Amino acid sequence: MLKIKHFSKVYGNNTKKAVDDLNLHIKKGEIFGFIGHNGAGKTTTIKSIVGINEITEGEILIDGISVKDNPLECKKKIAYIPDNPDVYMSLTGIGYLNFVADIFGISKEEREELINKYATTFELLPNLGDLISSYSHGMKQKLVVISALIHKPKLLILDEPFVGLDPKASFALKKIMKNLCKEGCSIFFSSHVLEVVEKLCDRVGIIKDGKLVACGELSKIKGDKDLESIFLGINE
Amino acid sequence: MKTLWVLLKNNFLNTFKINKLLKKKKSKIFLYGFLIASLILYLLGTVTFYAYMASDFLEKYNMLPFLLIIFFILSITMTFTFTLYSAKAGLFNTNDNDMLFSMPIKSNTILMSRLLNLIISNLLMAFFFMLPAIVIYDIKTVVPSTYYLLVFISIILLPVIPTILACLIGYVIARLTAKSNKKNWFEIIISFIFILTIMAGSGYAPTILRHIVNDMELVLKILKYGFYPIYLISKVFLEYDLLSILIFIVINIGIFSLFMFILNRKYKSIILKLGEHKTASNYNITSLKPGSIKKALFKKDLKRYFSSPIYVFNTGFGQVLIFIMVIASFFINQNKIYELLEVNAGQATPFMMLAAMVTFVVFMTDTASASISIEGKNFWILKSLPLEPKKILNSKLLLNLFIALPILLISLIVLKFTFILTFIQLLVLMILAVLSSFMISQFGLLVNLKFPKMDAINDVVVVKQSMSVIIAVILPLVIMFSVVGIYGAFGSSINFNVFISIVLAVFALISIIEHILLNTWGIKRFKEIN
Secondary structure, eight states: OEEEEEEEEOOTTOSSOSEEEEEEEEOTTOEEEEEEOTTSSHHHHHHHHTTSSOOSEEEEEETTEETTTOHHHHHHHEEEEOSSOOOOTTSBHHHHHHHHHHHHTOOHHHHHHHHHHHHHHTTOGGGTTSBGGGOOHHHHHHHHHHHHHTTOOSEEEEESTTTTOOHHHHHHHHHHHHHHHHTTOEEEEEOSOHHHHHHHOSEEEEEETTEEEEEEEHHHHHTTSOHHHHHHHHHO | OHHHHHHHHHHHHHHTTHHHHHTSOHHHHHHHHHHHHHHHHHHHHHHHHHHHHHHHHHHHTTOTTHHHHHHHHHHHHHHHHHHHHHHIIIIIOOTTHHHHHHSSOOHHHHHHHHHHHHHHHHHHHHHHHHHHHHHHHHHHSOOOTTHHHHHHHHHHHTTHHHHHHHHHHHHHHHHHHTTOTTHHHHHHHHHHHHHHHHHHHHTTHHHHHHHHHHOHHHHHHHHHHHOHHHHHHHHHHHHOOHHHHHHHHHHHHHHHHHHHHHHHHHHHHHHHHHTOOOOOOOOOOOOOOOOOHHHHHHHHHHHHHHTOHHHHHHHHHHHHHHHHHHHHHHHSOHHHHHHHTTTTSTTOOHHHHHHHHHHHHHHHOOOGGGTTGGGGGGHHHHHHSSOOHHHHHHHHHHHHHHHHHHHHHHHHHHHHHHTTOOHHHHHHHHHHHHHHHHHHHHHHHHHHHHSOOTTOSSHHIIIIIOHHHHHHHHHHHHHHHHHHHHHHHHGGGSOHHHHHHHHHHHHHHHHHHHHHHIIIIIHHHHHHOO
């Protein structure tokens, strides 16, 4: 579903690469955890996958389509949840969801059904008529999660998705992630919460200073240790 | 004191992006420096011209000392007006409230830094505006050795009272409307009413000037009992009275301290109160209407526009003026309107005046120059959604045309009858309105793509202080006034119909070039912005 081939990213006139020759392959129905210290290149990679950043070198393919050559087709298959849920303060929650639904061309019946379903799951339904400027951080995060789910993405990209969510919402999101995978959706997510990565992921990748230093099935990477000691060992 | 300095320095570096600028190539720094210096020189030249004209007029009546007083009053009015719209955002609604109040910084230091920020920016403006009058006065009269010291003290203290007064009024407006769901609309309407009142008042300037010439004593008496600080300034420069400057200093420092003392006691709670939102929390999904992508983008942009009173005020003023003119045309007789528009002055015809007015109104209505920057931290949404950049840019242009054209075109139809224009003349004016709207909105968008400000702490920074807005508003106006000036000088040798045809052709050509640029460089640039 997601293939990253020799991807490198350089910002502006910098000489240092923020991401250096990254190669990854995420299969259909797989949950992939992407971990690394602050500034390692996780968000840069994610922003390049979803088409926010331009690709300096290499190629990123989504369902066989190049992000560089055909970004719109790729974006139609993706949903992205950023690490900071900055959304339009001047809209109401339902206004924002309707906006996203219009962009993805979701039918009236489908949008009503899915918004109702996910807003109820995340206990945000009563607040959807209020302005987003009145939302707390967690509520905004829930709204962004709902907006990502209503267009049934084939690939879900999440950057620190659990930050700001209450335990109930975190639990609901994890459950939804697992269900989506069963339905064939692939999930690529970054997190600092290694316990969550251990519990959810089939495979993990560890990035350090822009380079992928470990990648593979969780059990093989971990061996008989826990993920935290492996991560700390790599970053020492 | 050290913390205050750190806060002031930080704000300065952040507002003017100094660190980012210093990291640019030397050639680029030189280019920016050159552009800014040219702009400053042009504006300084314009102010000098007006100051010189005023000095000539006053000199005829032996009233030259009033030159400084008139410029002081103008500076105060400008300071007051500018602060009124930035006070709420600058003092209360800034994005760094949570961060600063969580730090071990006294609330009065935060308040002081923000108040000083406002005062310093007003001070720069006042100094810039006053400088030509100060020098001309020195050249034309014999001034005492203390002249520049007195000027320095007066200018330093000049912005204090109007800034504080504007902050108070800004706060009252914000407080009165805080609990309403329609607070943005209230703020927009109150702001327009207020500024129009000031404008109507300034319409009496010639009458006031006549009073100054006829009865100096009466004017001083009015100032003494109505505007005491200005009376003191008058005494300082009419009589070089040192006691007056001392009282002026004491009054300003006193008012500043008192304002700080009172506001500081409630500062935090005011910020919290202004941040309160009315929520219903009882939503139920009934029926959601699907719409096209174009409509969704436009609706989103329109809501964003009207959610920001400062954005509306900054770009909607021309529209309000023309609307008032149309309403006035129903009640005021034709000759009076001709007189107000100075139609009979020189060889100007109503058609000429309306052509200039249409261009001016459109040039003032440039929403596009802030339309990318205003996305700020929400920009990731547009970039990650499956949207062609062209559609996003078109939506920004559409918003500009939507704000600029309907009122203007309807107004022109009404004004056709007031000014007894021919159908062809009306058509030409309408084409001028449409072409100039296309030209100015595309220009604004291009400039904003070149100079985006995505990390602004509030809308005021984007709408009033960002490079793109400054360039996109001032440059077209400079060109327009230059063209009008050239026509004024050589008008007798050029037929106006030929002239307006050339203008239309040039506007059309520029619009086509801008369109090509937007669809090539603009889209590439859009993708580069993060």
